[in-house]
Amino acid sequence: MVPGKQANENVAMDALRVAAAVLVVLEHVRAVLFRDYDDTAGGPIAAVIYFATSLGNEAVIIFFVLSGYWVGGSVIAAFRRDRFSWVNYAIQRLVRLWVVLLPALVLTAICVAIGLTWFGEAGTYTGDPAYHDLAPTDLRERSSVLDALGNLFFTQRILTDTFGTNSPLWSLTYEFWYYVAFPLLLIVAVGRRPVQRVLAAAALVVVGVFVGRDIVLYFAVWLAGAALAVRPGLVRESVDRLSPSARTVLRMAAVCVLAATLATSESGRVPVAVAVGLITLATVGLLAAFSTDFAERGRTRAAVAPIARYSAVSFTLYVVHAPLLLLGAAIALPDSDDRFLPSVASYGLLLLTVAMLMAAAWVIGQATEAQTDRVRRWVKTKARTGTAVER
Numbered sequence: 001m002v003p004g005k006q007a008n009e010n011v012a013m014d015a016l017r018v019a020a021a022v023l024v025v026l027e028h029v030r031a032v033l034f035r036d037y038d039d040t041a042g043g044p045i046a047a048v049i050y051f052a053t054s055l056g057n058e059a060v061i062i063f064f065v066l067s068g069y070w071v072g073g074s075v076i077a078a079f080r081r082d083r084f085s086w087v088n089y090a091i092q093r094l095v096r097l098w099v100v101l102l103p104a105l106v107l108t109a110i111c112v113a114i115g116l117t118w119f120g121e122a123g124t125y126t127g128d129p130a131y132h133d134l135a136p137t138d139l140r141e142r143s144s145v146l147d148a149l150g151n152l153f154f155t156q157r158i159l160t161d162t163f164g165t166n167s168p169l170w171s172l173t174y175e176f177w178y179y180v181a182f183p184l185l186l187i188v189a190v191g192r193r194p195v196q197r198v199l200a201a202a203a204l205v206v207v208g209v210f211v212g213r214d215i216v217l218y219f220a221v222w223l224a225g226a227a228l229a230v231r232p233g234l235v236r237e238s239v240d241r242l243s244p245s246a247r248t249v250l251r252m253a254a255v256c257v258l259a260a261t262l263a264t265s266e267s268g269r270v271p272v273a274v275a276v277g278l279i280t281l282a283t284v285g286l287l288a289a290f291s292t293d294f295a296e297r298g299r300t301r302a303a304v305a306p307i308a309r310y311s312a313v314s315f316t317l318y319v320v321h322a323p324l325l326l327l328g329a330a331i332a333l334p335d336s337d338d339r340f341l342p343s344v345a346s347y348g349l350l351l352l353t354v355a356m357l358m359a360a361a362w363v364i365g366q367a368t369e370a371q372t373d374r375v376r377r378w379v380k381t382k383a384r385t386g387t388a389v390e391r
Helices: 011-033 044-052 056-080 086-118 145-152 167-190 194-211 213-228 232-240 244-267 272-289 299-332 344-367 369-390
Strands: none
Touching (some): 011 044, 011 056, 011 272, 011 299, 011 344, 056 086, 056 167, 086 145, 086 299, 086 344, 086 369, 167 194, 167 213, 167 299, 194 213, 213 272, 232 272, 244 272, 299 369
């Protein structure tokens, strides 16, 4: 997920963030409600639906690029003004994460407790392999206080498991450690003091060893987004110089290229590393094409703006949908054999379930994610007060 920016900065990019979050939810809902494609009669319509609801992993790559662009861009800007502060940066990032994550962990614990107590025989709580990675086989073991603390401090998949039934939390580990690594990388590259650069390089090595190979390798995806933010003004000016019709063609082409790379990845015909690279480059190209936002009074903006507004709680949707979905499935479809075959009615149920999860996330997000700036101001005030007292 992209827990890193303020909403409404760019309508097109906000809409992309919402679309990526919905792709993750769609994959999980379809996996829980529908039988696997190989267990169906197939057909062209089902093939398209299953493809469109199988892009969750690819969507996370898009999140990483977006995060690199937004968060990395803010760090680069602070370094250029010589105003980067580790304290301020930590408050910005940790408040953004914890305001949403802490309630999500509590919600997950409640859902797991209810599920194990009253619906413990359901496939979503017994680790039925039909649900793939969504239903853990060791649910009780990964629902401990220690696991919750590990997730709170971003060590899932390093020292602990993802907490309870909230498997999507794995990506927050990646995000957090990229937040730590990127300023260190900039200090190594442009730091003024040799000792500072050496210490930053040593810290980078320690972080890399601690987090492991996979997180280090995906840092390249995050950095691709940050690279676009090195000269954002130049990119915007280049797009601005195009005529409106040429700009429209560019944007349509960028969307088509990203769709094609997603299709290539899902086909399984290229190595994973190549697919990740293609999606990364296509997403960077898409962000460049939309670096200049839609016209304020344009029809396209009016159509996209309602979707973009949901980006204010898209992080919440990402971190609360899985435990709610699995609890709901335990109540309504306790046996994986009860899952649906493709049909018009089941497709409608899929969309209804996604809509219900989005509505629940909106309600939760008003009390959590929407309060991020207020909490940040409060923490900064307390931090300044504490500093004054210490002096």
